[in-house]
Amino acid sequence: MATQLPRCDRLVIFAALFAALTALACAPSTGTDPDEMQDARSDANYDDARSTEVTDVGEVADAGEVRDVGKETDAIDAIDASPGLDAAPSARCGDLPLCDDFESSRAGDPPTSATWSVVHPDCSGTGKVSVDESQAHSGKHSLRVDGGAGYCDHVFVSSSRAVLGVAGDQLWIRLFFRLDSAFGDAHTTFLAMKDEHDGGKDLRVGGQKGILMWNRSSDDATLPALSPVGIAASLAPTPGAWHCLELHVDRSVGHLETFVDDVLVKGLVVDGAATADLDGPWITARPSWRPSPVDFKLGWESYSDVTRTLWFDDVATGGARLGCAL
Ligand SMILES: [Ca+2]
Ligand SMILES: [Ca+2]
16 A cells, blocks of 8 residues: 555645646646645546536546556646647637537427527428426536427527538537437438539438438438448447547548548448448449538428437537547
8 A cells, every 4th residue: 555645745745746747838827736736636526627617627526536746747647738728619619600508598498599400391390399407418508409200390409600611621429329229221411501512402411220320402312321231330428427528520622531439430431442342332423422501400301200319419520530538
């Protein structure tokens, strides 16, 4: 068992290490001040701590249970090396065309009209959408969608700036989603982008055959191909769990990438080389497909009588990969 130093000695060592690291890095001391760290230790509300620049200090607060000075110093090194400290969520969010954690809207209300429009393309029915406090990936709020069974029971929140505000050819989307139940066999959509290069038809992301998949509404092409091999190359989201979804659309060459919980999903890649069971049908049906999304919609649309409740949180778009860390 490690020898336990008196608390004051630990604090002295701690402060000295901190001062040395600060001098080396010439970094602002916000969030790494020993007093702030002590405050973080005593702060029972970890979520509140995460919402400020002391995100990583919150992890030290957890490590506060460990009365070993060496481990605390490792934790300090981790803070100094953490890219998150230089890329605070609030600072990054402000630079992005879309970045919404749904905390600024009241529960029960639609999401802020400064960012989103609630839309029912073509027709409307029972679908509902509102900011919700029963589930949240960050903070206390998320966006809740109660999707109805019929096509006209669809509902989306839409933002044009989310995609048109991203300069260059590379469009990256990051969001967290949570399903109340597993995808079934029937085709459903929870994300759609109107493609002005494809007759205004939607480029969609949703579920079919139990897995996450893309669909091109103009010709109903699916990614992956819905063969047993293709299905096995995607994944089935876990009901009741938050998943991080990252989508990459290369608008210049028509390539797609999809990451779930930081991992590239092999079956959800279009790379220009037609691969049997994966992107083969998608490419061969439309070799010159070059998407140009003009809106970004989150919600629910069912084509075979499927109702579902789902939640979204921490939605952002940009011209480079955003990652799953907030
Ligand atoms: Ca939130
Ligand atoms: Ca391929």
